[in-house]
Amino acid sequence: MNKNPQSKLGIVDLSKFGPSVFTLTFVLEVIGGDVWSDCGEGWVELGSIIHGAKLTYQLYHGQIFEVEVVVYPHAAKIVYGNNYDWVRTWQFLERRFLTFTIRHAFPVRVTEFQKFVATVTPHPGISALSSNAKTEKTPYVYFPPLQFGERRQFARVFDSEYPLKRYIWDLIWYRVVNYIPTSYMDGLFDTPYPVYDIRHQDAVLYHVHDAVLNRSVLVQSESNINKRRQSKTDKKKFAEESNPKFDVQLSGDWILAGVGRVTPFVTTGLRLPELGELITLISTSNLPSYDDFPIFFANITNLSDLPLDHLVKNNFTHVYTRWTLSDEDWRSEQISLEKRVSNSEVNFKDHHALPLSSAAASDVMATFLEEPFCIELRGIRIPPMAQKSKFFGYDKNDRDFAIGITPPMPNQEVDILIAQTKIDSRALKKVNAVVKGEFSLFPPETYIVPLEREGICTNDINAIRAKVKPEFVIQPSKVLEAQMTLEVSFGLVGCKPHPTNLRYSRLYCLISDHNAIMAILRHITEINELLLLSGHRLGLLTGFALDTGDTVILYVEGPKDGNILRVWERTEDFYPTVKPLFSTSSNYIGRLYPELLLGAMPFNILKMFVPLSVLLGLPPIYARPALPLPARAAVLKIGRLISVKFSTIPYRRVMPSAMELKSFKLEFCVAPRPPAIIATKLPLAKTSNVIGSPQKTVSTKGHTKNDVPSEQSVSWSVEKTKQESLS
Known part of the structure; x- marks a missing residue:
């Protein structure tokens, strides 16, 4: 029965909030009695x-x-207040068990429930x-025939004939x-009944098999304790240390982190021999409630293939996981x-709700x-001892001003990042979504x-x-050779x-297409000019257009439902030549390049003086540091973006950062120039696809970055051609 003690302190009235449903399943081991024998269908004497x-x-x-719980040889009666039901007893190997389920509904607040610890006291x-539970009106119970797909351990039991009215x-x-x-309020509440939920049935069988096969029977041995001669105080201390109190509990944080699955209670201490095995499982519905805070939960469990020998060799003593959010x-x-x-698994048992x-x-x-x-997978290690060195010494680790490079100091950090995994979480852009799986761990990314x-x-x-x-x-x-995997659900x-x-x-x-990109760039420039004149700088369109030689990468960002929609509508005029990747339902938290709002040109137009395909074909780009690190990272990222053709929306880390784009612009880009004006009597050269390329083709063979022909040389050659034609 439900006991609500009256407290003198003021309690928040929770009746106005929506209820949450808690489904508990108990598994008890049957202790005592004669050798158990199975029985068939029909009427069975209770005994x-x-x-x-x-x-x-x-x-x-x-x-x-x-x-x-009142246990008979073949059945058990579960009593809760004035409600009761019958369940069967069943055997696994040489041990007998019974199981039942009960549900309760009451409102909770997640901020308070997270700090609460649920307990079970047997x-x-x-x-x-009580006398009411031990009193039985009929000495027989009825075992109905099993239905198709019904498990015998969770079958129904009746204490009377199945009435015709109930059958119809x-x-x-x-x-x-x-x-x-369906609704979370469907079903019976505050009434025990056999386990019908398939998830709870599977969890019961799994934990029973684990208890019987993997855990030894805990039997209290008092003979070894009595043999020791100790004082009274020593006996009390020894009894407390050797016989910790039996406790079954589960924190509210773990229950919140177990939303959508069946979570077992944690059992600690030595149980009494007359109690037997006790397994408690819990699952929830409508938690958190519709009028409560939403929660983010993460469960990190088994880590496989940890390179233990290599970690111990580097003085690592502990490992743990870390994640950050908000x-x-x-x-x-x-x-x-x-x-x-x-090669043994490491179970972190990390369950947390936020x-x-x-x-x-x-x-x-x-x-x-x-x-x-x-x-992140991190480790705690004992740092190496720093060797003492002398100035102007002659030993290997001594420091001398005559030497150009001093020997590096060993890394003295204690908390070390070992590996990390980055999991695609786009499914969580919509609420009430879960990501679950076994994910590989990779070396940390440098920055x-x-x-x-x-x-x-x-x-x-x-x-x-x-x-x-x-x-x-x-x-x-x-890290790559170990091929570590981590089981995660969030x-x-x-x-x-x-x-x-x-x-x-x-x-x-x-x-x-040259005409398409020029028209779109003019449209973006006109929008930004109008916004600058009106003083709405936060509504500017930022981004870049990069001419890589044969393709232009266009990236535009701006406020949702703002002027970026006009750019998207402008691209429709060039369909199917121009196929942008754009979603009106995407809600990004910020800009990729907020620094451009402070610059004179919020939208950058870049032109490479060397085609990108030529750069990507050079082995030094990959094999040795022939370029500055930011420029090299930008080249590789832009090459990947072009190769995948924007088949999916890229992550922030896939796009070049502001620092990388600035270094790339400094190393490989020149200012775009408007096309030269050519006389109408002269035959027009074929229009290039690149941004702002001159109409006259100029050979770049043997030229470097500083040898790019200027507009004056192109204009001068045009005037010279005019004079030759007139003469």
Whole structure:
């Protein structure tokens, strides 16, 4: 029964909030009795009571429940208040079990429920049962025939004949129920019944098999304790340490993280021999409620193929996982590497839920649209001892001003990034979505530490002598050889939030038609000029148009439902030559290049003086650092974008960053020039597909970046041709 003790403190009235449904499944081991024998269908004599137990559990503040279990040789009676039902006892190997399910519905608040710990307290023995539970009117129960697909462990039991009225009711109901929309409030509440949910049935069989096959029977041995001669205080301390209190509990954080699946309670301590095995499972519905905060949850469990020998060789003692989202920086418990065997799985048992406000949930959904969910595998190590060195010494590690390069200091960091996985989370751009699977771990991606000041000189733009992080302690080759995998499930559930901040749209396109790209660029320039005159600088269209020689990459970004729609409509005039990648439903959290808003030209028009295909065909681009790091990264990213032809919307990390684009512009681009004016009497040259290319073809054989012909030379050659034709 439900016990709601009256508290003197003020309690928030939860009756005005929507209820959440909690489904609990209990599995109890039957202790005592003679050798169990199976029975067939029909009427079975109950016999005498062989075992009993009372379960008291609390799921939330003020939500305390009691269930009594009366065990007979072939069946068990489950009593909750004035409601009861019958279940079968069944055997696995040499141990007997029974299982039942009960559901409760009451409102909860996720912020309070996350800090609450649900507990189950068992009271074994027939003496713990009430007189109402032990009283039985009929000495027989009826086992009906099993239906198709029904498991014997979860079959029904009746204490009376199946009435004709109930038979006709079920005959009609099971043919109509499939056409009725389901609701989380369907079914029985506060009434025990056999386990009907397939997910709970599978979970029961899995945990019973695990308990019987993988865990030894816990039997309290008092003989070894009595043999030791100790004082009274020592005996108390030894009893507390050797016999920890039996406890079955599960934190609200784990229950919230287990939304959409069946979660087992955690059992600690030594159970009493007369209790037997106790397994408790829980699942939820409508959690969080429609009038509560949405939550993001993540479950990180098994890590396979950890390179244990290599980690121990580098003085690693612990490993853990880390992920960040919004303002949350979550780290799992550290797992010790001592006494572990190579190629053994590491179970982090990391389950965490993050309640989000409506504004934060909207930002998270927009973030997942352009960024994958990153999980890091980190390790704690003992740093190497720094060897003492002397100035002007002659030893190997001594420092001498006469030597040009001083020996590097060893990395003294304790917390080291070992590997990471980036999971495609675009499914979470819509609420009530889950991503689950086993994902591979890869070496960490290096990045250039940004300067604390604005980069002005060429060395700053090209990141010369800039710091590159992270420093590898575990080499990437070892991470790739290990082929580590991590089991992860994460999702975003709750009521869909409405965006409160300004959102942006993005347009991607590859264009090879000269007239089309010139018309679109003029349209973008006219829009930006009008916005600058009106003072609406935040509504400017930013991005770039890059002429790679035979193709132009066009990227435009701007406020959602703003002037970017006019650019999208302008591309329709050149269909099917121009096929942009654009979605009116995409809500991006920000711009890729916000720095362009502060510049004189919010939209960059770039032209390469060397075709991109020529650069990508040079081995030094890949094999050695022939280019500055930002420019090299931009070349490779742009090459990938052209090769995939924008088949899918690229992530933020796939696009060149502002620093990389600036270095690329400095190394490979020239200012685009308008086409030269040619006399009408002269035959017109074939129009090039590149942006702003002159109408007269100029050979670039043997030229470098500084030898590109200027407009004056082209105009001069045209005037000279006119004079020759007139003479």
